[in-house]
Amino acid sequence: MSRFNALKADAHWQRVWDERRTFAADDASTKPRAYVLEMFPYPSGKIHMGHVRNYTMGDVLARYRRMTGHEVLHPMGWDAFGMPAENAAMEKGVHPGTWTRANIAAMKAQLKRLGFALDWTRELATCEPNYYGHEQALFLDLFAGGLVYRKESSVNWDPVDMTVLANEQVIDGRGWRSGAVVEKRKLSQWFLKITDFADELLDGLGKLEHWPDKVRLMQENWIGKSQGLKFSFVLSSPLPLAGGVGGGPVATDPDTSPPPAPPASGRGEDSVEVFTTRPDTIFGASFVAVAADHPIARALAEGNPAAAAFIERCKQGGTTAAELETQEKLGFDTGLTAQHPLDSSWQLPIYIANFVLMEYGTGAVFGVPAHDQRDFDFARKYGLTIKRVVSDGATDEPAFTDDEAYTGAGTIVNSHFLDGMTIEDAKRAVIDRAEVEGWGTGTTVFRLRDWGVSRQRYWGTPIPIIHCGACGVVPVPQDQLPVILPDDVSFAIPGNPLDRHPTWKHVACPSCGADAVRETDTLDTFVDSSWYFIRFASQPDDQPFDRAEAERWLPVAQYIGGVEHAILHLLYARFWTRALRHIGKLDIAEPFAGLFTQGMVTHETYKSSDGRWLAPDDVRDGTEIATGHPITVGRVEKMSKSKKNTIDPEPIVDQYGADAVRWFMLSDSPPERDLPWSEAGIEGSWRFVQRLWRLFGADIDDVTGDDLPLRKLAHRSTTGVAEAIEGLQFNKAVALLYTLANAIEKAPASADRRTAIDTLLRLASPMVPHLAEEAWGMAGREGLIADAPWPTVDPALLVDDEVTIAVQVNGKLRDTLVVAKGTPKDVLETTALASDKVIRLLEGQSPRKVIVVPDRLVNIVA
RNA sequence: GCGGACGUGGCGAAACCGGUAGACGCAGCGGACUUAAAAUCCGCUUCCCCUGGAGUGCGGGUUCGAGUCCCGCCGUCCGCACCA
Numbered sequence: 001m002s003r004f005n006a007l008k009a010d011a012h013w014q015r016v017w018d019e020r021r022t023f024a025a026d027d028a029s030t031k032p033r034a035y036v037l038e039m040f041p042y043p044s045g046k047i048h049m050g051h052v053r054n055y056t057m058g059d060v061l062a063r064y065r066r067m068t069g070h071e072v073l074h075p076m077g078w079d080a081f082g083m084p085a086e087n088a089a090m091e092k093g094v095h096p097g098t099w100t101r102a103n104i105a106a107m108k109a110q111l112k113r114l115g116f117a118l119d120w121t122r123e124l125a126t127c128e129p130n131y132y133g134h135e136q137a138l139f140l141d142l143f144a145g146g147l148v149y150r151k152e153s154s155v156n157w158d159p160v161d162m163t164v165l166a167n168e169q170v171i172d173g174r175g176w177r178s179g180a181v182v183e184k185r186k187l188s189q190w191f192l193k194i195t196d197f198a199d200e201l202l203d204g205l206g207k208l209e210h211w212p213d214k215v216r217l218m219q220e221n222w223i224g225k226s227q228g229l230k231f232s233f234v235l236s237s238p239l240p241l242a243g244g245v246g247g248g249p250v251a252t253d254p255d256t257s258p259p260p261a262p263p264a265s266g267r268g269e270d271s272v273e274v275f276t277t278r279p280d281t282i283f284g285a286s287f288v289a290v291a292a293d294h295p296i297a298r299a300l301a302e303g304n305p306a307a308a309a310f311i312e313r314c315k316q317g318g319t320t321a322a323e324l325e326t327q328e329k330l331g332f333d334t335g336l337t338a339q340h341p342l343d344s345s346w347q348l349p350i351y352i353a354n355f356v357l358m359e360y361g362t363g364a365v366f367g368v369p370a371h372d373q374r375d376f377d378f379a380r381k382y383g384l385t386i387k388r389v390v391s392d393g394a395t396d397e398p399a400f401t402d403d404e405a406y407t408g409a410g411t412i413v414n415s416h417f418l419d420g421m422t423i424e425d426a427k428r429a430v431i432d433r434a435e436v437e438g439w440g441t442g443t444t445v446f447r448l449r450d451w452g453v454s455r456q457r458y459w460g461t462p463i464p465i466i467h468c469g470a471c472g473v474v475p476v477p478q479d480q481l482p483v484i485l486p487d488d489v490s491f492a493i494p495g496n497p498l499d500r501h502p503t504w505k506h507v508a509c510p511s512c513g514a515d516a517v518r519e520t521d522t523l524d525t526f527v528d529s530s531w532y533f534i535r536f537a538s539q540p541d542d543q544p545f546d547r548a549e550a551e552r553w554l555p556v557a558q559y560i561g562g563v564e565h566a567i568l569h570l571l572y573a574r575f576w577t578r579a580l581r582h583i584g585k586l587d588i589a590e591p592f593a594g595l596f597t598q599g600m601v602t603h604e605t606y607k608s609s610d611g612r613w614l615a616p617d618d619v620r621d622g623t624e625i626a627t628g629h630p631i632t633v634g635r636v637e638k639m640s641k642s643k644k645n646t647i648d649p650e651p652i653v654d655q656y657g658a659d660a661v662r663w664f665m666l667s668d669s670p671p672e673r674d675l676p677w678s679e680a681g682i683e684g685s686w687r688f689v690q691r692l693w694r695l696f697g698a699d700i701d702d703v704t705g706d707d708l709p710l711r712k713l714a715h716r717s718t719t720g721v722a723e724a725i726e727g728l729q730f731n732k733a734v735a736l737l738y739t740l741a742n743a744i745e746k747a748p749a750s751a752d753r754r755t756a757i758d759t760l761l762r763l764a765s766p767m768v769p770h771l772a773e774e775a776w777g778m779a780g781r782e783g784l785i786a787d788a789p790w791p792t793v794d795p796a797l798l799v800d801d802e803v804t805i806a807v808q809v810n811g812k813l814r815d816t817l818v819v820a821k822g823t824p825k826d827v828l829e830t831t832a833l834a835s836d837k838v839i840r841l842l843e844g845q846s847p848r849k850v851i852v853v854p855d856r857l858v859n860i861v862a
Numbered sequence: 863g864c865g866g867a868c869g870u871g872g873c874g875a876a877a878c879c880g881g882u883a884g885a886c887g888c889a890g891c892g893g894a895c896u897u898a899a900a901a902u903c904c905g906c907u908u909c910c911c912c913u914g915g916a917g918u919g920c921g922g923g924u925u926c927g928a929g930u931c932c933c934g935c936c937g938u939c940c941g942c943a944c945c946a
Contacts, residue, residue, distance in 0.1 A: 214866065214940085217866065217941085218941055221864090276946060277945090277946065354944085356946080357944070357945070361945075361946060365946045374946080375946085566941080667886090667888095668887060670875080678874090678888075684887065684888060684889095685887095690901090691902095732876075734887080735887075738887070739886065806881070811925095816882065849926065851926050851927075853881060856881055856882090860926090
């Protein structure tokens with residue numbers, strides 16, 4: 001019998017699936033629906049092993065759901081805007097669109113070769129006007145709904161590339177591409193009001209039962225809800241102001257919508273507002289500190305060179321983790337003092353401090369050195385009072401002699417009316433009193449910031465806004481959408497080609513007809529990926545989606561992707577979905593009912609004798625092929641170009657076929673953990689594919705006879721594999737299939753064996769679909785196995801009538817008994833005590849105690 | 863610093879509610895077939911001082927019984943990070 005010819009079979013069945021549109025989802029179907037989605041790829045040009053693993057997992061689930069009678073939506077598209085296309089344009093002189101579309105074509109061909117059960121009729125690319133035009137419409141809907149605003153904000157500016165960089169693109173203070181020192185610049189940026197949904201997004205996490213705890217926790221921390229007290233200290237002397245500092249820390253653009261945040265300096269120029277989560281320690285305060293860019297600091301700097309110099313110094317501080325770790329707490333005594341809200345005779349010094357962040361809370365804090373480590377360090381350095389107000393039970397003395405701050409539980413002391421209270425009670429008491437007396441309010445503060453979506457880039461969705469000298473910000477009218485990116489752009493010089501395009505940005509104001517200019521910023525590509533799963537579910541020409549149609553598919557039943565998207569993408573998509581609900585476009589709260597984050601594909605790393613990284617192809621039998629020198633084998637790490645330990649899937653598919661690659665992706669490692677790629681592993685997968693082929697191809701006509709144990713195993717395997725796939729435990733499903741295949745190979749010919757082979761074929765078909773179709777066709781079966789049902793299970797065959805009982809003496813295994821299931825306790829005990837080994841161990845003594853667990857074990861305590 | 867996850871053979875890993883630790887795969891070893899090799903098939907494969915003993919990172923505890931539960935360490939990885 002011949003080998004399984006994967007190359008031939010793969011191509012054949014992929015064509016058949018395509019021609020028959022086997023995996024096109026039917027919107028009109030009455031079957032239960034299952035929306036299975038993997039995170040769509042960025043079209044970099046080539047798929048990598050991570051894609052293969054991700055899409056194989058989704059594919060097995062999608063194919064399994066089809067077999068269990070679901071109408072499955074399993075689409076694929078392209079997250080096609082983004083910087084790499086512009087970089088390619090700059091480096092190779094190719095248009096970003098040309099580059100991107102060629103990459104899409106290449107990657108689509110690669111994906112097709114893996115035989116994924118995808119509905120290609122719904123393919124979309126975010127860089128096409130028929131996608132981003134609808135996104136512009138949604139953006140304007142959100143704008144009309146009050147969820148979009150514009151304000152000036154500080155950005156990372158690369159002065160060489162003349163563009164804004166994301167925080168992730170700033171490495172040690174320099175642009176990742178240009179290497180230029182990044183500047184902070186104030187630019188007018190568009191923001192989405194994700195903070196309006198902070199509480200909702202946080203609460204919603206609790207209902208996402210089918211999400212990994214890890215991701216929920218990460219989002220919870222990211223949203224960062226803190227409850228406490230916001231209150232004002234009255235300044236003891238008026239600020240030496242030159243014309244006033246204005247309302248808040250952030251000067252607002254004249255043409256903006258109202259910014260959501262109230263001015264941070266509270267009641268005006270004669271007070272400083274602070275936020276604290278520890279109002280219970282209010283009597284332990286010994287100073288007030290404001291951020292370097294706080295209005296008070298800025299006002300002071302105008303007339304005080306020393307203050308100005310200090311603020312400059314703060315700004316130079318590094319922002320990397322390591323720098324923050326070691327950076328000294330620095331303060332500048334302003335000479336100003338603030339009056340304690342509960343004691344008008346108590347004056348606290350006001351410092352400008354480098355550890356206070358303008359972005360969080362009110363940009364000002366009060367310091368309680370005894371019970372906050374940072375305040376403690378600061379107080380030690382500047383000789384400020386350290387007063388105990390929380391007792392750990394050891395002492396109540398106000399003099400605090402410990403070496404570090406005490407942040408644990410305890411009783412409030414040295415605090416007037418709070419004395420004797422617990423921390424929680426004291427918090428409540430101070431907030432109540434502040435609210436009654438009117439100097440503060442109980443407040444919730446979030447770490448989450450509004451989402452800045454402006455990017456000074458060409459290859460993105462144009463923000464559909466027109467700036468008119470007379471009318472201000474004017475949305476592009478719906479009938480003028482989409483705002484299409486011009487094709488005739490040049491990347492010869494840095495900066496945003498849209499901004500310097502000769503004609504594109506010049507338009508008549510839709511409102512008054514005067515000369516006006518388009519917004520030349522484009523949207524963050526995370527906007528594109530915040531709603532693509534809705535467009536997959538419904539894609540009419542005249543609107544972003546049909547509400548009823550989308551609601552029939554959504555939410556996504558199972559979403560699968562990398563954990564690197566745990567926060568940004570998944571939080572933005574959750575926000576966008578809730579924002580659409582808020583404006584009445586779609587009544588879905590959570591876009592992804594189930595989430596699974598898969599592990600990476602890893603590989604050994606190799607280094608030459610002189611320390612160069614070597615690719616797996618450069619290495620054979622512990623030596624470098626080119627030089628013959630011995631190599632060192634390094635850790636197993638994530639595949640990366642820099643360490644040269646990548647394996648390109650394409651030649652692997654050429655050599656072993658899609659099914660062997662798919663099988664390998666599912667074998668051995670639990671899907672959420674890393675999968676170490678190995679040559680031996682793919683060889684093993686290939687051998688198993690061939691073994692299956694031999695099993696399926698054997699002559700099995702006209703055999704009769706029973707094989708009850710095998711029949712039972714086939715039924716047990718069917719439930720086992722089903723449970724494993726539903727739980728996304730593909731490694732367990734694979735192990736069960738090996739076990740079943742092993743048993744079938746060993747079993748003599750019988751009718752049960754023939755049926756077991758059919759069962760194995762169906763159970764394995766989601767994983768090795770090409771082989772399964774080929775075997776199915778060869779056996780002369782009707783239609784496609786892709787359309788065949790999952791085997792039915794006879795529950796009676798799942799129970800064993802014989803069980804093996806463990807016989808322990810003092811908890812150690814000494815013997816086993818095979819007895820009928822349900823054998824009564826006393827019989828088990830008698831049988832166990834009659835065991836030769838037990839008799840020998842007991843040495844004639846009678847047991848002190850015997851524990852019997854029916855169908856499980858007998859433990860004899862001697 | 864804060865938060866979290868994880869530590870089981872040479873390797874990837876299983877082990878349900880506390881009940882026979884190591885299923886399944888890889889690698890390895892022995893054998894069959896072959897002129898030979900590949901492929902395939904059969905068997906072995908946690909360790910040791912092997913009629914027995916030890917063993918799930920280390921040290922304690924609870925229990926008739928602990929990989930699983932509790933306490934304390936050690937280590938690895940991940941996320942956030944001057945968050946008031």
